[in-house]
Amino acid sequence: MEGKKEKDFIATLRAHGLQVTYQRLAIYQTMYFSREHPSAETVYQLVKKKFAMISLGTVYKTLEKFYEVGLIDKVSPITEVARYEAKTGPHNHMVCLQCQRILDADSTVEDPTISVPGLDGFHVLRRQVVLHGYCTACKPSLVNSGS
Numbered sequence: 001m002e003g004k005k006e007k008d009f010i011a012t013l014r015a016h017g018l019q020v021t022y023q024r025l026a027i028y029q030t031m032y033f034s035r036e037h038p039s040a041e042t043v044y045q046l047v048k049k050k051f052a053m054i055s056l057g058t059v060y061k062t063l064e065k066f067y068e069v070g071l072i073d074k075v076s077p078i079t080e081v082a083r084y085e086a087k088t089g090p091h092n093h094m095v096c097l098q099c100q101r102i103l104d105a106d107s108t109v110e111d112p113t114i115s116v117p118g119l120d121g122f123h124v125l126r127r128q129v130v131l132h133g134y135c136t137a138c139k140p141s142l143v144n145s146g147s
Contacts (some may be wrong), residue, residue, distance in 0.1 A: 005032065009071065016069045026050050027062050029073065037075050037083040037093075037102040040052070075102055092129040098138035103133060 009028055013020050028044045031038070038046075044059040063084050066072045075083045075093060083102055090106040 001015055012071055014015045018065065018069070022056065023047070023051055023054055024062055027059060028066065030084040031063075031066075031072055031084060034086070039081050039083050041081075043084070092131060094131045094133065094135070096135040096138050097132055098134055101135055101137075103135065105129075 006025075009025070010020050013024065018024070025045060026047050030043050036042075040063050041056065042061045043063065044054070044056045047054055047059060063072065063082075067074050067084070070088060072084050072086050073088050085104075087104065093135055094103045094105050095101070096103075
């Protein structure tokens with residue numbers, strides 16, 4: 001993780017009264033360098049290689065705390081298992097309906113005509129646009145099966 005990002009991570013933890021630990025740093029680095037949108041179980045398996053004594057519960061609690069303070073986002077478009085990512089800037093997701101792989105869309109889908117009536121002062125913190133379809137790996141199997 002580049003120096004500025006690590007300093008931002010540490011500053012964010014401290015600003016929210018959270019202790020900076022090697023386990024938290026390892027969990028965040030795993031998220032930061034992931035090209036996928038891993039589940040807590042996947043993060044646990046990866047971090048466990050460095051910290052054999054870490055528990056799955058610790059990983060779950062840490063990911064939820066990171067989400068609460070805005071260090072990561074939670075993506076759970078079609079499964080009951082939450083998936084996480086360190087890319088928190090505006091972007092959209094593509095979800096394969098067959099393999100459930102989640103990919104970042106190269107471009108952002110924006111529709112200025114969408115309006116939300118009756119917000120009554122509601123302050124939006126996050127929004128997601130999820131595109132459902134089939135990834136390049138699954139699409140050929142659908143064509144061959146006649147779907």
